[in-house]
Amino acid sequence: MESVNHLETSEMVLNMGPQHPSTHGVLRLVLKLDGERVKAVECVIGYLHRGVEKIGENRTYTQFAPYVDRMDYISAVSNGLGYCLAVEGLIGVEAPPRAQIVRVIFAELNRIASHLLWLGTSALDLGAMTALFYCLREREEVLKIFENYCGARLTTHAFRIGGLQYELHDTFEAETRAFSEMFKKRLDEYDQLLTNNPIWIERLKGVGILTAEECKSWGVSGPMIRAAGLAWDLRKAQPYSGYDQFDFDIPTRQGADSYDRYLVRIDEMRQSLRIIDQALEKIPSGAIMAKVPKVLKPPPGEVYVSIEAPKGELGYYIVSDGSLHPYRLRVRPPSFINLASLEKMAVGALVADVVAIIGTIDIVLGEVDR
Amino acid sequence: MLETIKRIFLLDLLQGLWVTFKMQRTSNITTEEYPKEIPKIGERYRGAPRLNINPDNSETLCIGCDLCAKACPENLIVVGTERNKETRRLDLTYFTYDLSRCMFCGLCEDACPVDALELTQDFEMASYTREGLIWDRQMLEEGPRPTKYTR
Amino acid sequence: MATEAWEDSLSGHLHSKFAQAILKTESFRGQPFAETTPSEFHNVVVFLRDDHAFDYLCDLTALDYPKDEARFELVAILYSFTHNRRVRIKTRFPESFHPQSLSDVYLAANWLEREIFDMFGIHFAGHPNLKRILMPDDWQGFPLRKEVNILDMDQSWVQNNLGIESGQ
Ligand code: SF4
Ligand code: SF4
Numbered sequence: 001m002e003s004v005n006h007l008e009t010s011e012m013v014l015n016m017g018p019q020h021p022s023t024h025g026v027l028r029l030v031l032k033l034d035g036e037r038v039k040a041v042e043c044v045i046g047y048l049h050r051g052v053e054k055i056g057e058n059r060t061y062t063q064f065a066p067y068v069d070r071m072d073y074i075s076a077v078s079n080g081l082g083y084c085l086a087v088e089g090l091i092g093v094e095a096p097p098r099a100q101i102v103r104v105i106f107a108e109l110n111r112i113a114s115h116l117l118w119l120g121t122s123a124l125d126l127g128a129m130t131a132l133f134y135c136l137r138e139r140e141e142v143l144k145i146f147e148n149y150c151g152a153r154l155t156t157h158a159f160r161i162g163g164l165q166y167e168l169h170d171t172f173e174a175e176t177r178a179f180s181e182m183f184k185k186r187l188d189e190y191d192q193l194l195t196n197n198p199i200w201i202e203r204l205k206g207v208g209i210l211t212a213e214e215c216k217s218w219g220v221s222g223p224m225i226r227a228a229g230l231a232w233d234l235r236k237a238q239p240y241s242g243y244d245q246f247d248f249d250i251p252t253r254q255g256a257d258s259y260d261r262y263l264v265r266i267d268e269m270r271q272s273l274r275i276i277d278q279a280l281e282k283i284p285s286g287a288i289m290a291k292v293p294k295v296l297k298p299p300p301g302e303v304y305v306s307i308e309a310p311k312g313e314l315g316y317y318i319v320s321d322g323s324l325h326p327y328r329l330r331v332r333p334p335s336f337i338n339l340a341s342l343e344k345m346a347v348g349a350l351v352a353d354v355v356a357i358i359g360t361i362d363i364v365l366g367e368v369d370r
Numbered sequence: 371m372l373e374t375i376k377r378i379f380l381l382d383l384l385q386g387l388w389v390t391f392k393m394q395r396t397s398n399i400t401t402e403e404y405p406k407e408i409p410k411i412g413e414r415y416r417g418a419p420r421l422n423i424n425p426d427n428s429e430t431l432c433i434g435c436d437l438c439a440k441a442c443p444e445n446l447i448v449v450g451t452e453r454n455k456e457t458r459r460l461d462l463t464y465f466t467y468d469l470s471r472c473m474f475c476g477l478c479e480d481a482c483p484v485d486a487l488e489l490t491q492d493f494e495m496a497s498y499t500r501e502g503l504i505w506d507r508q509m510l511e512e513g514p515r516p517t518k519y520t521r
Numbered sequence: 522m523a524t525e526a527w528e529d530s531l532s533g534h535l536h537s538k539f540a541q542a543i544l545k546t547e548s549f550r551g552q553p554f555a556e557t558t559p560s561e562f563h564n565v566v567v568f569l570r571d572d573h574a575f576d577y578l579c580d581l582t583a584l585d586y587p588k589d590e591a592r593f594e595l596v597a598i599l600y601s602f603t604h605n606r607r608v609r610i611k612t613r614f615p616e617s618f619h620p621q622s623l624s625d626v627y628l629a630a631n632w633l634e635r636e637i638f639d640m641f642g643i644h645f646a647g648h649p650n651l652k653r654i655l656m657p658d659d660w661q662g663f664p665l666r667k668e669v670n671i672l673d674m675d676q677s678w679v680q681n682n683l684g685i686e687s688g689q
Contacts, residue, residue: 046655053640054664054671063443066475089550130390137400144412151414151489157475165480166414193386216576216602219629230602237605299523301549304598304609306579315580317598332580332598340632369655448685466685504685 011039014351018047022125022355025365027339031351038354041346043339048369056329061087061161061296064329069155071331072367074117076156077110077146078309085240086305086316087161088290090298096287099163100242105176105279106149106158107241107307108272112183113142114310115265122359123194126203131193138186141179148175162292168283176280180273187269195263204259208345208357211256218341221334222312224361227264228256234308241307245282246275258360265362297324311335311362335367411491416474418492419467421510422485430511431486434460441481446471467510469495470503527553531573531608539565554609559595562612563621566597569608570626575599578627579607583637587667592616593643597623622648640665 017028026047032040052071056064068083069076081103088094095103120135143153148169150158158164194200210220212228225232231250235243251267253260300322306315312334319328338361346354392398402409411417422431434451450464479489495514497503524547532546535555542561547554557565569575579598586592591613600607614620622645623630634645635654642663645651653660662669679685 046653046657049655051664051671054669058672059443063441063477066443066473066477070473092550134393140400147412147415149412149414151412151416151476152474155473155475165476169414189389193389197383197386199383214628217628219578219627219633232602301523302554303550303552304580304607313579315598317580317582317596319584328582328584330580330582336632336636337629340629344628468679468683468685470683471679500683504683 009035016354018044022358024121024358024363027358027363027365027368029342029354031346031354033351036350036352038346038349038351041343041354043342045336045339045365045368048365050370052370053329053331056326058325060324061298061326064326065160066155066157068331069157070366071333071370072114072309072311072314072335072364073154074364075110075114075310076154077106077158078114078307078314080157080159081107081241082305082307082309082314082316084159084161085307086303086318087296087298089303089305090301090318090320091161091292091296093162093290093292095163095241095290097242097284098286099159099288099290101279101283102164102168102288103159103241104243104246105276105283106146108275108279109142109145109176109179111272111310112269113139115269116142118265118310118359118362119190119262122356122362123200125355125359126200128194128197128200131190134186134190134193138183141182145172145175145179148172160289161296163287163289165289167288173280176276180276180280183269184273187266187273190266195266201259203353203356204262204360205255205257207258207349207353208360209255209257210341210345214341214344215256218344219337220312220341222308222310222338222362223261223264223268224312224338224341226250227253227260229254234306234313238306240305243275246278248274258356261360261362295324297322306332309334311364311367312338331370333367333370335361335363335365336370339363339368411493413491415491415493416476416479416489418490418495418514419469419472419478419505419510420488420490420492420513421465421507422488423511430462430507431484432462432465433484433486434462435483437481437483438478438487441477443475443477444468444471444473447478462507465507465510467505468503469505470500524549527555534573535565535568538568552607552609554611556611556613559612559614559618559620562595562597562610563623563626565610566599566623567626569599569610573601574603575601575608577602578623578629578633581623581630581633581637583641583643583665585641585666586613589613590615593641595620595637595643616642619644619646621646622651624648639663642666 012033014031014033016031018026028044030042031038052067055067065083068079072079116135116139120132123131146156147153150156150166212230215225215228229252231252233250236250248271251264253264298320300320302319304315304317306313314334315332317330318326321327345357424431434449436449439447439449446468448466451460452463454461476489478487492514527546527548535543539561542558544556577600579600581597584594592615594611594613597610598607622634624634634648637643638651639653639656640663
């Protein structure tokens with residue numbers, strides 16, 4: 001009989017997804033495993049590819065606006081904001097001050113909604129089920145404000161090129177103030193629920209480290225790069241839509257691991273509330289729509305405009321040849337580029353940690369695949 | 371020392387459990403009992419389309435200008451018109467609206483100069499077939515009739 | 522394009538360092554961009570990263586001009602954390618040319634170049650793993666090239682599957 005010592009170990013290839021509860025959509029990972037350790041990982045994406053960029057070349061500028069909502073469908077408002085700013089940059093108009101402030105409020109509400117869904121789902125991945133229910137409950141309040149304002153909860157199509165389509169509804173201020181009041185307390189509850197929870201800390205501390213230098217090289221942006229200690233936020237670095245009028249901080253951490261990304265996002269929600277509170281105080285009156293021709297025909301040219309979306313730097317590179325349709329409409333998707341760094345972070349981690357790492361990258365497959 | 375006590379008695383965990391426990395109060399329940407209770411929908415909600423008719427003479431408000439069809443990114447509206455010899459206006463002959471490809475963006479509604487086409491608060495428009503989602507003029511004027519289920 | 526000349530110390534450095542290889546330095550709506558010869562593209566990007574702290578590749582993308590001899594345009598959008606500014610570096614080349622991969626300069630270029638290959642069929646020389654990323658592996662053609670017409674595809678899909686005339 002051969003002794004047990006002769007049993008050989010070999011590497012195993014494991015397919016995770018595309019239908020897997022913790023991959024947040026249809027992401028497939030091919031993991032090369034040595035026991036529990038990941039030796040290599042390859043992301044297989046494209047299951048949700050709809051060719052948004054190609055669609056953009058075949059629609060007029062106005063018609064394309066609703067499609068951007070469907071990329072990162074968790075934060076449709078930010079997508080719409082980026083797109084409107086890009087086209088406005090191309091034709092050289094600026095939204096009126098009232099529209100700008102309203103846009104900021106909605107973008108920040110959306111950031112909260114996005115981070116909430118992130119918090120809920122990634123906590124669920126790691127076994128903390130209750131957080132999901134609370135997060136969804138609070139997110140519902142944000143979605144209700146969206147619904148009352150523009151008539152849709154997720155794919156909002158809230159902004160138009162040149163300003164806003166809808167005037168604020170009567171109850172808007174009261175609703176938003178009530179939300180902001182309520183949410184401050186709720187954030188403290190999340191803190192009690194998770195921040196010091198030993199299991200939560202154990203699962204996230206030191207997992208998925210990506211230093212600032214690596215972040216730069218991988219093109220990673222958003223909360224991930226801030227968790228690596230780089231206070232880089234486009235709202236401050238290259239303010240758009242009147243963000244320079246507000247007083248807020250860029251939360252950063254030094255640990256560069258999953259736990260710090262969690263803390264950064266929680267802090268970001270607090271900062272968003274600060275911005276919302278300030279903005280509510282100073283919504284100017286006046287027009288909500290700049291003078292934009294009905295038939296939009298930008299001059300030949302090209303612009304790259306990027307905003308700080310909840311997931312990172314969301315950029316639009318639009319090339320116009322002077323016709324009704326964009327000649328090229330490129331979206332710089334934060335999720336896509338952030339996800340690429342998984343191939344670095346997951347190496348050497350445990351299989352269970354891969355779940356945590358995917359969670360804290362905060363991807364939306366609709367945006368990864370476009 | 372404090373750390374050890376915290377660890378032994380799992381104080382941090384208990385703190386979290388306390389948060390969960392507080393949610394026991396019935397006033398904290400926020401679940402909507404959907405089919406039993408129809409939820410309150412926002413006034414501007416963009417749901418099932420409707421082609422408005424003039425309440426006085428039940429004629430359609432649509433003037434057949436085709437602007438909605440031109441505005442739609444998915445190009446799913448087809449407006450059929452005929453020039454009326456007497457009034458020299460366009461008469462609507464048919465109107466198809468393919469809900470199966472609609473994304474409820476509201477661009478058609480914004481484009482309509484006479485507010486004939488409107489996205490209403492109706493959201494129950496499921497159908498068993500794709501064909502069932504292609505609405506004709508009659509359907510658009512009367513609105514969807516969702517099956518009422520009772521126990 | 523109603524562009525203005527881009528003249529500051531950075532464009533001056535580019536000109537003095539690469540001379541003939543910089544075809545133009547212009548700006549539109551305050552956003553500067555430079556066009557280089559395809560063979561120097563890689564070197565220009567490395568120069569900007571090493572000597573001018575453009576250490577972040579925002580985006581790398583391509584455009585298709587099927588009517589021109591130099592059919593493809595490659596655009597790299599670079600950002601510098603130190604100077605808080607963006608520049609775009611572009612280059613034009615025909616289909617037969619294989620630009621050198623930037624994946625040794627920025628790790629982010631790895632996936633971005635795969636996407637460009639997937640969408641335009643541009644081959645990057647020296648890319649470690651150049652294969653399709655978004656489209657299925659057995660897909661024929663390159664979707665973002667101008668000859669691919671999705672409107673016709675849409676139209677026939679609607680006619681075949683829904684039996685109605687509307688469609689793009
Ligand atoms: S809501 Fe949008 S997609 Fe639907 S018919 Fe109107 S314009 Fe077209
Ligand atoms: S835009 Fe209004 S009036 Fe014109 S065809 Fe459409 S529904 Fe009729």
